[in-house]
Amino acid sequence: MRSSSYIPQPEETNLSEFKFFKHLTDTEIGKLNYDKTCQTYKKGSVVYREGTRLTGFYCVTNGILKIYKTGIDGKEQIIRFVKQGDIIAFRSLLSQELACTSAKVIDDAVLCHIPYQTLLYLLQNNWKFSHWMIQILCRELREANDYITDIAQKTVRERLAEVLLLLKDNFDVDDDGTLQISLTREELANMVGTATESVIRLLSEFKQDKLIELKGRKIRFLDVPTLRRMASI
Amino acid sequence: MRSSSYIPQPEETNLSEFKFFKHLTDTEIGKLNYDKTCQTYKKGSVVYREGTRLTGFYCVTNGILKIYKTGIDGKEQIIRFVKQGDIIAFRSLLSQELACTSAKVIDDAVLCHIPYQTLLYLLQNNWKFSHWMIQILCRELREANDYITDIAQKTVRERLAEVLLLLKDNFDVDDDGTLQISLTREELANMVGTATESVIRLLSEFKQDKLIELKGRKIRFLDVPTLRRMASI
DNA sequence: ATGCAATTGTGACCAAAATTACATATTTTG
């Protein structure tokens, strides 16, 4: 179930390790570690739900989560998968809106909650940090725009190939090219924006074409260049 | 061609009128007006092009532009339409990436160019302004995520209805309910993410169903509630 | 271990929307 055999205890977490906080001074890191609350979450638990008010944002210390929106008749659209070092819930928090996505644990996770006031304090007092925040938002905005274009213009096959490559670049792949993150076909479909059956069919096709190998939910990459060409990127 | 009979001369522009700059002090507004360069752009001209390096961002003083990405074999995906008071090109500028979109004038426009250094100076020295910038980015990010869900889950008919309502809310509508912005069928298609022929067909259908009235490129709203229900929002 | 629930896989069928191919308007430009 858990992807690594060692899960750090919440108390030991030191947020200074994470890139997101790289511009903070020692004093600020001290305040951050003092204000934070860390907690473990079991697979399947929901960290926050669309439509609720957030009291802070979270830094992922360990594990994997999916961030998704609930669309027409409950069908979920996965916006992104997050892992160690990623931060979540900051978008709705900073615009002081209700959460526009939900976050569900896919692989047992440890998250640190940082209160809104602490974030505001850091943004206000450390220009480098707030500039870094702006750059992260800008990058995410570009990715979102890219994805809009993809979903509007590419076929399901192209998008599935692209999502597989995206997972390969962002999550652990072991020595023989096997993707460590394990998603259901439905989750893949909800990321690609298609029906579960289509994903099943296309994965079989990719397997037939010797692009990937399938062992249950584990996907092993056999021919990345062709996959890349197929994704038209 | 031009939507209003009076086009302000670039020199007269005072940026303090625009909401985006509402948190700046008088001194800062002074610096801004001093650093800016305003220019008129004719319909069809391209303000900046995808892949180029930006030297600053623009504030739209007048006119209408489309912001779009060029996807597979040159098909453009329109990300948004902008008008008076909107700012453009700040995303790529702030993340210091090459422009990921292009901006083309749809209705003769006047734009003010504000250099990168000026923006950085203002962000760094005025917390309220930089917080406002963060909030704008967050809002755009939410809109992008919403649109991803829409495009992935809704039918073309639903999306077209939604785009029409979005245009109605963001652009001038005259007394008898006629949308003043005039777009080609192809531009509508590139916003909705579909083929031009599909837009033509669906617009005729909407007209048959007495939801809208068509006079060339002018669209007049007859039954907004039904349209809203059709868009499933 | 056993049984229920969820997931995966497959095939047939259907609906939505893209593509193709033209005909007709309408803009734009020389």
Added chain:
DNA sequence: CAAAATATGTAATTTTGGTCACAATTGCAT
């Protein structure tokens, strides 16, 4: 103003991908 270019409209056809139905398998909880 006329010619050329661009945009609009329509119909026929094809493709893609969604839906439905059902079987087989796997996972999970008691």
